Amino acid sequence: MSNPVLQVIVCSTRPTRVGKSVADWFIETARAHGGLDVEVADLAEIQLPLLDEPHHPAMQQYQHEHTKQWAQRIARSDAYVLVTPEYNYGLPAAGKNALDYLWHEWGMKPVGFVSYGGMSAGIRSVQMFKEVVTTLRMYPMSATVSIPNVAEHVSEDRTTFTPTDIVTESATALLDELAKTAPVMAQLRD
Numbered sequence: 001m002s003n004p005v006l007q008v009i010v011c012s013t014r015p016t017r018v019g020k021s022v023a024d025w026f027i028e029t030a031r032a033h034g035g036l037d038v039e040v041a042d043l044a045e046i047q048l049p050l051l052d053e054p055h056h057p058a059m060q061q062y063q064h065e066h067t068k069q070w071a072q073r074i075a076r077s078d079a080y081v082l083v084t085p086e087y088n089y090g091l092p093a094a095g096k097n098a099l100d101y102l103w104h105e106w107g108m109k110p111v112g113f114v115s116y117g118g119m120s121a122g123i124r125s126v127q128m129f130k131e132v133v134t135t136l137r138m139y140p141m142s143a144t145v146s147i148p149n150v151a152e153h154v155s156e157d158r159t160t161f162t163p164t165d166i167v168t169e170s171a172t173a174l175l176d177e178l179a180k181t182a183p184v185m186a187q188l189r190d
């Protein structure tokens with residue numbers, strides 16, 4: 001049996017972001033885990049416009065090529081991890097916009113979070129995301145990767161994130177939970 005497909009969605013789009021280094025570490029960790037086939041959706045590269053579809057996503061009457069491609073990517077995934085910063089005690093707009101584009105494609109699939117920030121470790125962003133993803137019928141994982149004071153763990157050129165032991169352990173816990181949950185939730189879908 002093939003592994004479930006995990007889509008790692010990088011939610012930070014700023015040119016000087018640290019999120020890419022955190023995501024690169026998590027992607028490497030996920031590939032080494034071996035229980036999931038990992039794909040990467042970097043929202044800075046994908047550049048979805050602010051939601052510009054005329055119809056509600058539940059109708060799946062997509063007019064734009066960028067929406068069709070996004071829908072295909074999300075539909076072929078069995079699980080998601082959102083790598084996310086916290087902006088102004090909340091979630092990043094690019095992440096919310098990417099979620100709003102679709103409806104059916106997200107449903108009945110597990111979702112995990114890798115968040116980072118200052119003292120708060122980005123957890124207020126995750127709490128906001130949880131309200132949105134459950135509306136889209138995704139199932140948030142209990143295991144969570146929360147990285148406080150992220151700047152202290154990223155190299156000066158922002159290319160390399162070095163995790164603490166507890167962050168490494170939490171990533172394994174999240175990947176284990178996703179690998180167990182994804183095949184079960186696949187049975188809930190048509």
Ligand SMILES: Cc1cc2nc3c(=O)[nH]c(=O)nc-3n(C[C@H](O)[C@H](O)[C@H](O)COP(=O)(O)O)c2cc1C
Nearest residue numbers: 012014016017018019085086087088089117118120
């Ligand atoms: C617009 C903006 C708002 C921010 N708000 C918060 C915040 O509410 N809480 C926090 O811990 N850090 C906040 N920060 C600091 C970020 O944690 C830090 O800049 C981090 O590097 C952002 O992730 P990114 O570099 O991947 O975009 C904010 C940064 C920006 C640019």
